[in-house]
Amino acid sequence: MHIEDAPSPNFDDRKHPVSLLVLHYTGMESGDAALARMRDPEAKVSAHYMVREDGRIVRLVAENGRAWHAGVSKWQGLDDLNSRSVGIEIVNGGHDYPAPGGQLPPYPDVQVAAVIALSRQIMAHYAIPPKGLVGHSDIAPSRKIDPGEHFPWQRLAEAGLGLWPQPDTGAACVWSGGDASRLNAHLAAIGYDITDVPAALRAFQRRWMPASITGMADADTLRRLAQIAAAYAPAS
Ligand SMILES: [Zn+2]
Known part of the structure; x- marks a missing residue:
């Protein structure tokens, strides 16, 4: 796995051990635009890695640093998720920059393969359990919708990353939404x-x-x- 370095000043010191991996989409017009923003000290945002559409990986912040990607967020009762996670920004225009037909822009296979390889390495290194793999929208549901409903979580699970129980359409529902x-x-x-x-x-x-x-x-x-x-x- 080849990783290119493009250091960002937007990080500080971790206060907790790593227990989560947070996936994002960049939601900008291009990977270069996202990279420039994450390296701009005024923007005060970053991630540890960015994965381009062609699968090339850029490292912005060393994993022992607290990159600023999660913002105000919470998961399983824990906060300061920047201190507890590694963050990967995946280049994808998302909801703001749809494909020419208006649909959400697909994540190319070569990019997904790179995300899987990088995620596997990170999750193994920190012994992050399957339930520690989250999207930005999972940890900040009122504010964020990335990496989007078009992100292939199922393919990650098929590669051994995260959980994806097959939908059980036959089971009767034994409780009601009123509960x-x-x-x-x-x-x-x-x-x-x-x-x-x-x-x-x-x-x-x-x-x-x-x-x-x-x-x-x-x-x-x-x-x-x-x-x-x-x-x-x-x-x-
Ligand atoms: Zn995000």
Whole structure:
């Protein structure tokens, strides 16, 4: 894996050990524009790595530094996620820079392969568990929607990174959306901050049910939620 260095001044000291890997999209017009922004001291943003569309990897901040990528965020009750994570920015225009046909711009295979290789190395090095692989939208559901519903989480899981239980369409749903405490408990068991439940529910759908980001606690969503919660917190 070839990694090119393009140092950013936008980092400080970690206060906690690494236990998470956070994936982002750049959401800008080009990789070069994103790189310039992340190296601009005025912007006060960065990431440890950026993965270009052709799979080339750029290192901006050494992993022992606290890169500034997560912002105000929370996962499984923990905050200061910049101190607890490695952050990868994946070059993709996202929702603000759609493909010419208007759809979300796809992540090229060669880029996904590079993200998988880099993520595998990071997760092995820090012994990050599968549930420690998160998207920016998972940890900041009220503010962020990256890396987007078009990000191939399932392919990462097939490569051994993160969890992707196959949807169990046959199982009967044994609880109703009216049971708000159960809805909240399942979202929290996975790790979502439930200060804003509708936002957390949309973030959940963006990650686990990318074809139906409705914000509605319908039967399919409740079934999927119970399934993912069971995978994340098997003891409860
Ligand atoms: Zn982000």
